[in-house]
Amino acid sequence: MREAFGLSDRDITLLPQDASSRSYGRVTHPEFGACLVLSDNPEASHFRNYLSIGPHLRAMGLSAPRIHATDTARGFALIEDFGLATYARELASGADEGALYDLATDVLIHLHGADSATKIDIPPYDMDLLLSEAARFTDWCVPAIGIDLSDAEKAEHQALWRATLSEVADRRDVLVMRDFHIDNLLLLPERNGPARCGLLDFQDGLIGAAAYDLVSLTQDARRDVPREIEARVLERYLAARPETDRADLMADFWRLGAQRHAKVAGLFHRLDRQAGKPGYLRHVPRVLGQLERALTEGGLSDLAAFYDRVAPSWRDHAAKA
Template structure:
């Protein structure tokens, strides 16, 4: 067991929990730390520790309460002192979709559960009644620059990264012009099997527990659909992707399928570009080289998405500036 610090111990005791019996959980890609409280071998609370008054903590609290009010299963907030960086939440346990899939669970059933949640969230009449910023051009381009700032110097050190960044960003600005204006959905932004859980005590959409949504914004509905079906961390077959897209659209009712699919492919390309930069940053800055194991998959997905989204100006520029870039990480050698 892990001893909590004095302030952490005071916080949990004020919420009715003993200060003893907390176990630190392994770190993930975020700067947050988590401690689990077990009683009689049963997990029942998580202590999240982060920076005081961190914007993403405040957003997490707002979005968690909003999702719960809409009937979705975000962790219940047991207590919070955002000014100290402490949040105590309901513990959903360990049954993430990733864990269940590794144990041989029915892949199609789990992914259909997840896509049903997105269809329900994007159809809910009150989903947009929350004060979040727009997923507009500024954050979309900020994410694009991660590729220029981290991937390019790591794998193409002879390229002028600043010049590449300027031209790359200008091309993406043109490509994202229309989708940056979408205000049609609460976008959770990290919707994939690592952040989804099965809650056996619930049914329907509430059976799917939601994690890691503090970066949520208001934007295009296609973003989270692409995040789920073109996962950076595990292979999803083309057949399953098509099945999930058809299921999603059938539940959404009348919609412009051609426009949605254009957004889907465009945002898939944007997301894969961002993730390529993030995975290199996690290795170099945060000392987490295991994320580079996924980089070859991300680059293959990006290459395909650029074609599917008809982003030839971007793909042509990348081919000229970064020769053979889709194979840059195939050797899985950690960049220096």
């Protein structure tokens, strides 16, 4: 660390780690002042993506952390520290929930309206990835509730998802940040416009459908977002982007919502079993409730019928709205 940034480990205050392999430490640098040290696997694609997507977002007028220095060989980056005013802390302190979600929506409106947003060398959010993520549900969540599926049932599951996602998997409309929710957003009141929202987590970004980050924001795996806030976000987005077809957006919203919730339910069980992080299991009932709602609202009756047939008890584990 000293060779890279002139710091020693004792200079750094480590921050709690999230579900990823990344870690952060807070430090005061003699040249740059308040900074975070990002540590990640130097061979991981998401580390390289962070170093390219961050400046790309900044060039569009959004607030991704400035990168002061890097040691790519060892997976370190010295980045701007946005402080402590996370959306989660602001909401816990009584901040105006609607105003915070309006600001987050304005980030997506700005990003999705930028001609240069998709002009970056990152992969598409394609069918193969969407299907592999959906498979986490049958690989991890279904076994956790005491049901083992046959290979034929898993293949049927994949075929159903392939049919469900056949249109949305071809979308190449926007830069999708993928984890656009309150735990990854900060309020920067000294800035203006959409730049007042600080962005922390975008290294898994891909090129895909506009609806995905709207799902991430309004159907949060870790927080019960009121339905009126969800409606407010969607109406604000559609009003600002009149060229967007409402029916198409909402079809994508529910299909990608179902896919994301299936993925996340499986991920949280995997984190428990593989990484020894059982704390995420407390969110599973919420996520299963979100999956149940997305299947219903999206008219995804074939998938719902499949889950009811092969895992009849799955709805018993879902939180009820």
